[in-house]
Amino acid sequence: ELKVEQNPLFLSMQEGKNYTIYCNYSTTSDRLYWYRQDPGKSLESLFVLLSNGAVKQEGRLMASLDTKARLSTLHITAAVHDLSATYFCAVDNQLIWGAGTKLIIKP
Amino acid sequence: GAGVSQSPSNKVTEKGKDVELRCDPISGHTALYWYRQSLGQGLEFLIYFQGNSAPDKSGLPSDRFSAERTGGSVSTLTIQRTQQEDSAVYLCASSLAARGGRADTQYFGPGTRLTVL
Numbered sequence: 001e002l003k004v005e006q007n008p009l010f011l012s013m014q015e016g017k018n019y020t021i022y023c024n025y026s027t028t029s030d031r032l033y034w035y036r037q038d039p040g041k042s043l044e045s046l047f048v049l050l051s052n053g054a055v056k057q058e059g060r061l062m063a064s065l066d067t068k069a070r071l072s073t074l075h076i077t078a079a080v081h082d083l084s085a086t087y088f089c090a091v092d093n094q095l096i097w098g099a100g101t102k103l104i105i106k107p
Numbered sequence: 108g109a110g111v112s113q114s115p116s117n118k119v120t121e122k123g124k125d126v127e128l129r130c131d132p133i134s135g136h137t138a139l140y141w142y143r144q145s146l147g148q149g150l151e152f153l154i155y156f157q158g159n160s161a162p163d164k165s166g167l168p169s170d171r172f173s174a175e176r177t178g179g180s181v182s183t184l185t186i187q188r189t190q191q192e193d194s195a196v197y198l199c200a201s202s203l204a205a206r207g208g209r210a211d212t213q214y215f216g217p218g219t220r221l222t223v224l
Binding site: 043045048090094095098 | 142155166214215
């Protein structure tokens with residue numbers, strides 16, 4: 001069965017701290033997608049990682065992909081309240097999605 | 108330009124009734140996707156269109172669910188004889204052509220919140 005597992009599913013952290021969200025997947029996939037969903041809103045694309053070793057950064061978020069380990073990470077540096085959202089990863093042409101990581105950043 | 112739009116934004120219906128949900132993709136996007144998201148859950152893939160054809164219907168949960176797309180643009184998701192477990196947010200997304208089977212980034216609509224009483 002094709003599965004995408006995100007870890008943790010819920011994270012509460014203080015502003016200024018660093019943390020990493022993990023996305024493990026069971027299928028071979030050379031592309032991985034990260035999306036953000038604000039409460040009550042739809043999804044917004046963050047990153048598309050296209051190959052093994054790919055790293056992309058925007059602001060305080062950095063995503064990486066290890067296709068051999070079937071693992072992607074989303075690293076948050078010096079978190080700020082505005083990054084509070086649910087983060088999803090997806091593989092296999094975005095047909096298989098993780099359950100999401102709900103991130104709450106406290107001022 | 109305009110993004111993906113969906114209508115209605117909210118739909119409350121009685122068990123056993125049929126409902127139609129509409130999606131207007133971004134102009135020029137040939138790929139269109141339907142997903143379902145239950146409260147606090149991830150996305151469940153339902154169906155994918157490339158143009159007017161649906162190469163992948165594997166996610167449709169039962170034969171009560173159907174979808175069509177006309178003119179390579181608007182898509183309608185129909186749920187017949189709705190059940191309470193159909194209550195969820197139904198999201199539509201579109202993307203540029205899936206070249207060589209590889210999908211581009213998807214742009215999501217705001218969703219339709221369906222409540223079946």
